[in-house]
Amino acid sequence: MPLHHALPRLLRDPMAALVDFGNRYSGEIVRLNLGTLRPYLVTHPDHLVQILRDTNSYIRDGESLLWRPIRRAVGDAILVTEGALWESSRETLQPLFTAKRVETLVDRMAGAIGEAVDAFDEPARTGEPVDVAALMSQIVCRATTRVLFGRKISVEDALQINVGLETITTTMIPRLLAPRVPYNIRMPGDRAFHDAVRRIDEVILPIIRKARREPDDGDDIIAALCRPRQDGTDPGEAQIRGDVVAMFSTATETTIAVLSWLWPVLEAHPEVAARLYAEVDRVVGSGPVDRASLAELRYSRMVLDELLRLWPAGWMIPRTAVREQVLGGVRLEAGATILVSPYVTQRMEAFWERPEAFDPERFSPDRPKRQYRYSYFPFGGGPHQCIGQYLFLLEAPIIMATLLSRFRFRLGKAADLRPRLGASLKPRANQLTLVPRDRSPIP
Ligand code: HEM
Numbered sequence: 001m002p003l004h005h006a007l008p009r010l011l012r013d014p015m016a017a018l019v020d021f022g023n024r025y026s027g028e029i030v031r032l033n034l035g036t037l038r039p040y041l042v043t044h045p046d047h048l049v050q051i052l053r054d055t056n057s058y059i060r061d062g063e064s065l066l067w068r069p070i071r072r073a074v075g076d077a078i079l080v081t082e083g084a085l086w087e088s089s090r091e092t093l094q095p096l097f098t099a100k101r102v103e104t105l106v107d108r109m110a111g112a113i114g115e116a117v118d119a120f121d122e123p124a125r126t127g128e129p130v131d132v133a134a135l136m137s138q139i140v141c142r143a144t145t146r147v148l149f150g151r152k153i154s155v156e157d158a159l160q161i162n163v164g165l166e167t168i169t170t171t172m173i174p175r176l177l178a179p180r181v182p183y184n185i186r187m188p189g190d191r192a193f194h195d196a197v198r199r200i201d202e203v204i205l206p207i208i209r210k211a212r213r214e215p216d217d218g219d220d221i222i223a224a225l226c227r228p229r230q231d232g233t234d235p236g237e238a239q240i241r242g243d244v245v246a247m248f249s250t251a252t253e254t255t256i257a258v259l260s261w262l263w264p265v266l267e268a269h270p271e272v273a274a275r276l277y278a279e280v281d282r283v284v285g286s287g288p289v290d291r292a293s294l295a296e297l298r299y300s301r302m303v304l305d306e307l308l309r310l311w312p313a314g315w316m317i318p319r320t321a322v323r324e325q326v327l328g329g330v331r332l333e334a335g336a337t338i339l340v341s342p343y344v345t346q347r348m349e350a351f352w353e354r355p356e357a358f359d360p361e362r363f364s365p366d367r368p369k370r371q372y373r374y375s376y377f378p379f380g381g382g383p384h385q386c387i388g389q390y391l392f393l394l395e396a397p398i399i400m401a402t403l404l405s406r407f408r409f410r411l412g413k414a415a416d417l418r419p420r421l422g423a424s425l426k427p428r429a430n431q432l433t434l435v436p437r438d439r440s441p442i443p
Pocket of ligand 1: 060078079080090247250251252254255258312313314317377378379380381383384385386387388389391392
């Protein structure tokens with residue numbers, strides 16, 4: 001894809017441009033000429049499976065693309081690294097996220113979510129609009145601090161960290177667009193980025209220092225990360241801090257981002273909204289949501305799967321070829337940058353019918369199985385597959401059902417389904433009016 005085609009389109013609307021390049025070559029590997037950077041866009045599920053499973057040949061290079069600004073914020077944390085450092089963090093955290101353990105968190109999670117949602121009774125009564133991001137942050141921060149961080153981070157501190165993370169994910173965009181510019185050259189957003197990192201550290205470091213001084217045998221993320229690693233070594237404060245911030249940020253940012261799409265989708269698709277409300281009314285009634293009701297929220301799960309198809313929070317998970325490789329008949333040189341994007345593959349005509357349409361029926365259990373496992377991979381795949389997948393798939397339906405069983409929702413303006421570019425994909429800012437369910441004229 002020559003420079004004069006690729007660059008203007010990417011600068012104008014990067015997400016749409018990448019989908020268009022993927023569609024135009026129908027899953028063939030496309031090399032994009034962007035001047036000094038010439039990445040390969042890999043979209044075919046047969047190629048993706050090879051890349052994501054082979055972490056010896058295709059790595060997350062902390063000095064390239066998206067990983068560079070993330071690494072700048074969290075250091076060599078689980079989310080960014082490879083090799084021994086990654087293995088040690090993954091081994092430490094994995095036991096906290098097994099399906100069996102996460103199942104035991106459901107009631108605690110539902111309690112925390114219910115309490116957070118109580119705070120919105122007042123704006124629902126008065127008709128005062130609420131900010132979508134604020135609504136979702138309140139709920140997700142409360143649930144996350146309680147079930148994953150054993151209340152070692154207070155909800156107020158969590159919200160402050162969240163504001164910092166929001167700044168980090170937006171101020172890293174200039175660095176994403178100009179990945180070769182060295183850090184000693186100042187760029188727009190740098191100062192706000194550093195201020196946000198500092199503010200997060202002011203909250204997190206005292207908590208980590210206390211946990212290291214007074215170790216406990218808790219099963220929360222901070223206690224686990226502060227213990228000596230399996231080989232008896234002390235990971236050190238910098239590594240712990242990076243992993244804590246990375247875990248907090250992925251646990252909150254991704255969940256907030258995906259669920260923020262629910263409101264514009266309900267506004268734009270009244271038929272989906274009606275079915276969803278009917279299911280929640282039937283299964284949950286006037287609440288609360290519990291473990292038994294989760295299994296019955298089948299349509300809600302289909303809606304969630306479709307939200308994850310169109311707006312996967314981890315929309316770009318680039319890799320670097322360690323050595324020369326041949327993939328799909330194409331020679332990739334050592335050091336080649338490879339663009340892997342759930343967002344792009346999940347919107348391609350070669351793998352999805354009417355890919356741009358929001359249609360939860362695609363995920364109906366009655367539909368035949370998809371031809372390719374990797375035509376849908378919102379949680380990645382291979383050894384780096386998302387550690388929080390089970391947690392998210394329990395937490396998100398609880399949040400949806402709690403909110404929908406208590407309120408009806410109206411957006412302040414027409415739904416805008418175009419994502420805002422950032423580390424995760426969010427809708428443009430929006431206000432939401434909540435109407436108590438029992439006072440709503442909407443059926
Ligand atoms: C909608 C929700 C989520 C989405 C779409 C998502 C997506 C992803 C993706 C695509 C990856 C793969 C990265 C790669 O291959 O380089 C990943 C990894 C990861 N996710 Fe998630 N994630 C979500 C929720 C969560 C939650 C709730 C947590 C934690 C509680 C979490 C923690 C992680 C961690 C630690 C990794 C790195 C795993 C590793 O490299 O070993 N994620 N996630």
